[in-house]
Amino acid sequence: MDSSLINGALYWPEHRALELCLASGRRYLYLGVPAEVAEGFTEAPSKGAYFNRAIRGRFDCHPLRDQKPTPRAVND
Template sequence: MIRSFDYDAAQRRLDVEFVSGRRYFYLDVPEREVEAMRRATSKGGFFNRRIRDRYRFERG
């Protein structure tokens, strides 16, 4: 589901690239959420539970 992700702490922006090639930028994501995502066994599962539908986003 998720090919890669990166976090800009200064902007609190989580950049997610999906295996489909689509990119989304999730805004105002706390750093603690991203750290938890990095530790998660299933990045896609974590994303679905804790990021998707909780934070505003822009399509890249």
């Protein structure tokens, strides 16, 4: 993906859910996203502009936790 704002995207049509990974490393799940909007995102020449115009603030958004394990002390 060639965007200065968004590094990756996944869409689950059966759940109408769009996951976006931002360049900052933060991930968000957008719910209720129609297939046409997700398709428009993948076809947009500017992913960031399309995101700001058609997705941001229009759908229920949930931040996702980082997938990397958090280091913890291990007791002997």
